[in-house]
Amino acid sequence: MASEVAAAATNAVRRAGKEMHGIVVSAGLMDKTVKVKLGGLRWEPRVQKFFKQPRFHLVHDPRNSVRQGDVVAIMPSWRESQHVRHVVKHIIAPYGEPIEERPPIPAVGERLAEDAVKREAKVKRRTARRELEALKKRAETAVLHAKKSAREAELTLRAHGISTESTTLDDVD
Known part of the structure; x- marks a missing residue:
């Protein structure tokens, strides 16, 4: 498993795109997610001039360490949710609380290891749930087979003229 995590980490580092810098606009409203404003320019052909047009990204903050x-x-x-496709790499300049007082931002390898552990736990829960459902289904089918065999036995007894109803004292009077 450790070799798989190491291979995935090197593959992720190799595939990692460019690093972008931005300012955190919104933090603390969503768990482990912040909104970052990135710079951008837009060319306006009518006036032959560039205008500021910032881009905004929802970014995954694994340990809620960004303010x-x-x-x-x-x-x-990788995609964390429908709109979150970026992750915080590191804090360049903190605002307010110093970096030492915040939880550390995990490296790519650490994130991959945590995800692998979560995935293993999920697979174990899923297999346990499926085994339990299979046991329930087997028990239900056993009950159905028992009912069916009892019904068939009753029908064969009736066919031979043997009564299957039990006689009580009230019936005798």
Whole structure:
């Protein structure tokens, strides 16, 4: 497993795209997610001039260590949710609380190892649930087979003229 994590880490580092710098606009509203403003320019052909047009990205912050106003480096990553496709690489300039008092930002290898552990736990839960469902289904089919065989036995007894109803004292009077 350790070799798989190491191979995935080297592969992720190799595939890692460019590092982008931006300012955290919104933090603390979503768990492990911040909104980062990246610089950008737009050419306006009518006036032959560039205008500022910032881009905004929702960025994964694995340990909630980024605060609003921080200057951070982000990089493309695997998709964490529908709109979150980048991850915080490191904090360039903190705003407010110093970096030492915040939880550390994990490296790519650490994130991959954590995801592998979570995935293993998920697979174990899934297999346990499926085994339990299979046991329930087997028990239900056994009950159905028992009912069916009892019904068939009753029908064969009736066919031979043997009564299957039990006689009580009230029936005798």
